[in-house]
Amino acid sequence: MSYSIGEFAKTTNLSIDTLRYYEKEGLIVPKRKENGRRIYCEEDITWIAFIKRLKETKMPIKEIQKYAKLRSIGDSTMIERMEMLVKHRTDLEKEINKANENLQKLNDKIDFYKSEIDKKSEFKFACI
Numbered sequence: 001m002s003y004s005i006g007e008f009a010k011t012t013n014l015s016i017d018t019l020r021y022y023e024k025e026g027l028i029v030p031k032r033k034e035n036g037r038r039i040y041c042e043e044d045i046t047w048i049a050f051i052k053r054l055k056e057t058k059m060p061i062k063e064i065q066k067y068a069k070l071r072s073i074g075d076s077t078m079i080e081r082m083e084m085l086v087k088h089r090t091d092l093e094k095e096i097n098k099a100n101e102n103l104q105k106l107n108d109k110i111d112f113y114k115s116e117i118d119k120k121s122e123f124k125f126a127c128i
Contacts, residue, residue, distance in 0.1 A: 001042060005030075008040040012048045025061065027051055027068045047071075057092050 008030075009016045022028045023038075028047060030038040054064050067084055070077035 003040040003044075005038045005040070008038075008044065011045060012052075014048065022048075022051070026065055029072065054088070057088065058095070059088050063088070 003011060005016055005019060009019055012019075014022075019028070019038075023030065028044060028051070030040050030044065033039055051064060051068075054067070055061075059067075063084065067081060070081050070084075
């Protein structure tokens, strides 16, 4: 199945401007009809979903561009692409661990406040 840029934008939940920006930055290279209009395919949907996932995991745009360039070269770059993803996974795991530590500290502080508030409430009722 093929998609016009408008159909593709709706399918991927991206704006037409974002798709054009991705094209300008070399992240996606749509095929063109004889009249020059962009045409997208199912493989492009999968690729866009992966780009979105990389962005959600805070991979820098320069790294995504590098990955996209290597991808366009072909299978000879699989090792380098895998190494990029392994490094990104390591960075993401560190970020997750730090976020979990921060979450635990927030939970500890919330528990402290709850405990102190409960103590004050008990004391207040005991004095009545």
